[in-house]
Amino acid sequence: MKARHSLRIAALASAAWGGAVSLPAIAQNETPAFDSGSEIIVTARRREENILDVPVSVxxxxxxxxxxxxxxxxxxxxGAVPNVNLVQGxxxxxxxxFFIRGIGQPDALQTxxxxxxxxxxxxxxxRIQGALVNLFDVERVEVLRGPQGTLYGKNxxxxxVNIVSRKPSTTDFKAMGSLTYGSYxxxxxxxxxSAPLVQDKLALSIAGVYDKRAGTVTxxxxxxxxxDRDTKAGRAILRATPSDRVELILSGDYTRQRTAPTLGYATAPLTNxxxxxxxxxxxxxxxxxxxPYGKYDYKASTSLAPGQGQRLDHWGLSFTANVELNDAVTLTSITGYRKLRPDYYIDFDATELEVADAFVGVHQKQFSQELQLKYxxxxxxxxxGLYYLNETIRSHQESYDDNYLQLQAAPGLILPLTFTRFIDDHQNVKSYAAFGQMTYDLTRKLSITAGLRYTKERKEYNRSTYTVLAGAQTAPFLFPGSxxxxxxxxxxxxxxxxxxMATLSYKPTRETLLYATVSKGFKSGGFNGRVNGLGDVTQVVDGVTTIIPYFKPETVWSYETGAKGSFLGGRVNLSAAAFYSDYKDFQARVGGGTTGIAGGSFPVVNAGKLRIWGVEFEASVKPMRNLNVAASVGYLNADYKEFNDGRRAPAFSCNPTGNAITCKPPFAPPMTVRLAADYSIPLGSASLTLGGDMRFVDKQWLSVDNRPGLQEDGYTIANAYVQADFAEGKYYLRGAVKxxxxxxxxxxxQEFSSVGNIQTVYYGDPRTWTITAGFRF
Structure with a gap:
C-alpha cells in the first residue's frame, strides 16, 4: 500500500513540475492570478492586512x-491545506x-x-450540522491553524475557518454566473x-446556487x-456607506437540502x-x-424506506456596523441570528438489517453579539472585544433496532424482539467573553503582541428517554432526575x-517575516447526550465506581515558530511553520460493555493527554509569465501521552492493554502533500489554461476507538481541468475531472461497537467529470 502511494506521488509530482500536467496553484501566499508584486489581504487578525505582516499560520x-x-x-x-482535515461527516x-493539527470534534452529537x-x-x-457551507458567493476562505481566542468572538x-462573502460595490455593477453539467x-x-442602488451610498447583492446530483451509491x-446532492441556497447583502467613516451591512442567507440518506459500508461482522x-x-x-458485498464498489444496502431521507433548513441574519470614531479608533458591532433544522434518517449499520437505524431531528437557534474596538x-x-452567545438546541430522536435483540423462548424457538428507543432532550448554552490583543512595534522591524481572553459558559441540559420492547413500554429514564x-x-x-497568548515577530525586510508565538486554547465541557442509563455516566476512578455527570473542558498550550516571505517581485512566495501542542483532558466517547436489554453504554470521558507536533510548508512559484506552480507539505506527529478510558474494559476500550501507545488519535494523518500548477496560452483576446492538482493524505484512524476497519491507509487524489476564456475573460468554458x-x-x-459491533466507514466520491459555461462582468 505504501509503495503504491509512493509511486503515485512520484509520478504525479514529476508530471506536475515538468509541465505535462498543470494545476491551480494555492498556497499560503497565493494571489488569485499570480500577478507580480500584488498583495494578499486577509482579515485573520480582525483587520485588513497583507498576509506577509500576519504572524499567524493562515x-x-x-x-x-x-x-x-x-x-x-x-x-x-x-487535502489543499497542510495538516487540515475538512470532510463531509x-x-x-x-x-x-473539521480537524486542524489533530484537534477536532470526534463525535457529531450536538452536546x-x-x-x-x-x-x-x-x-x-x-454546530457542525449545517457547517459544510456552500461556497457560491465567497470572496475568499481563510484557514487559521492553532488556538483562536484573543481575536475571535467564540473561543x-x-x-x-473564516469565510468572507463578496461585498456589494456602491460604485460598479457586477454580475457573474455559471452552469455546470457532469457525471451522475x-x-x-x-x-x-451586485448593483449600486444609490451611487456611492447604497448597494445590494444577490447570490444563489442550485446543486443537484444523482446518488453515487446503489x-x-x-x-x-x-x-446524492440536492441543495438550493441564496444570500442577499445590503451595504450602506452613508459617510466615509461609516459602513453598515445587512445580510440574510437561506439553505435548503433534500437528499436521500448517506450510506456507509459495514467493515465488521454485525451481531445481535x-x-x-x-x-x-x-x-x-x-x-x-x-x-457484505466484498471490496467496496459504491454498493451498500439499507433498511430505510423511500422517503426516509435527510432534510435541512438553515437560515440566518446578520448586521455589521463599522464606525470610524476617529483616525485611530474603529468600533465594530456584529449581530447574528441563526436557525437550523436538520431532520436526518441515518442507517448506522449500513445494511438491510435494522440493527441500528435512527431518526435525528434537531431544532437549533442562536443569537450572538460581538463588539470590537480597534485601535x-x-x-x-x-x-x-466583548462577546455574547445564547444558543438553544432541542432534539427528538428515535432509534430503530428490530434486528438487534432476539429471545430464545424455547429450545429451537427464537423470536425477534422489536426494539425502539425514543429520546427528547434540550440544551441551552450561554457564553460570555472579554478579549483583547495589542501589538507594539518596538522598532520598524521588531514587534511584540500580547493578548488575553476570559471565557465563561453555562450549559443547561435535560433529557428523557424510554424504550418500547416487544410492544411493552419501559419507564422513562430522566437526566438528571433519575x-x-x-x-x-x-x-x-x-x-x-x-x-x-504572546507573539514576537521580526521583519528583516518588507517582504519577509519571522515569528514565534505561544497561546492557550480552551473548549468547555458538557453533558453526555447519550445518557440512556446510569452506565453512561459511570466510571471507575481509583478503583471506585463513581458517577461522573458531565465531562470537563479541554485545554491546549500551543507553541509555534514560523517564517514567510515574498521574493523576486512576488514570483516566489514561501511560508513555513513548526509547532508543538500540549493537549489535556481530551473529550472522548468510548464503548461500554453489552449489558442488559438496553445494549452497550456510551460514556464520555476526559481520556487524557496528547502530544502533537509538526511542520508545515507552502510555496507558490511563477517561473515564467504564464506558468504557476504551488506545493504544500504538512507533517503531523500526534500521540497519546495518557489514555484513561475510565473503565479498563479490554473488550470495548480504545486502550485494551492500559498502554497509551496502542491507541492513536483520530483524523491525524502524518503527512499531507499537495502539488499544483496551471499554464495559460494567450490567444489574442482569449486564452487557454491547463491545470490540475495532486493531493496526498496519509493513513489515519477514523474513530477514537481504533478498530481495524476504521482506518484509512492513505490516498492520492488527482484533479485536472482545461479552461478557455473569451473576450478578455468575460466568458469561459471549462472541462474538469476529479x-x-x-x-x-x-x-x-461511525463506531458503536457495543451495539451490534457497528463499525461503518464512509467513502469519498468516485471519479467525476463536469463541463461548465460561465460569464463575469
Missing part, C-alpha cells in the same frame, strides 16, 4: 482558486468534520462543541449580481440510489444479542458479515478560563 484561498479546486462546499478543500449530507470554529462574515456557527481550541446527472447553477437489493426467557444473555450471533496609531495597534442524589438536580454546569485515477478512499467512520 492559508488564504481566493474565489478563483475555489473554482479551480472544483469545491462546491467546504469539503472540496480537503458522520453519515449526513451537511455535517462537517459537543466544535474544536474548529466556522465563521461566515464574522458570525460563528455553533476555538484547534483553529478557525450533475446540474450546478451559480449566479451573483443498493443492489432495490436498485435505489443514495449519497440472544436472551433466554429470564433475559440473560446466552449468545451474540453474527447476523451479517463484514464487507491603530503609530507603533500601537490592537483589538478589544440519577441518585445529589446528582438528580444537576441540570447545569459552569465553565470558565483565562487564555493568554479523482482522475478512481482512487477508493475513506473519509469518516
Amino acid at each position: 492559508t488564504a484561498i481566493s474565489s478563483e482558486s475555489i473554482a479551480r479546486l472544483q469545491a462546491n462546499d467546504m469539503s472540496g478543500i480537503q 458522520r453519515g449526513s449530507t451537511s455535517n462537517s468534520n 459537543f462543541d466544535p474544536a474548529v470554529g466556522t465563521y461566515v462574515d464574522g458570525v460563528y456557527f455553533s 476555538t481550541i484547534g483553529g478557525a 446527472d450533475t446540474w450546478l447553477a451559480n449566479g451573483y449580481v 443498493d443492489p437489493l432495490t436498485g435505489r440510489k443514495y449519497n 444479542v440472544l436472551y433466554n426467557s429470564a433475559f440473560q444473555v446466552i449468545g451474540v450471533p453474527v447476523v451479517k458479515p463484514a464487507y 491603530d496609531s503609530g507603533p500601537l495597534s490592537g483589538v478589544f 440519577l441518585p442524589a445529589p446528582y438528580n438536580d444537576l441540570d447545569h454546569v459552569d465553565f470558565d478560563a483565562w487564555t493568554p 479523482n482522475a485515477f478512481k482512487e477508493l478512499y475513506k473519509t469518516d467512520g
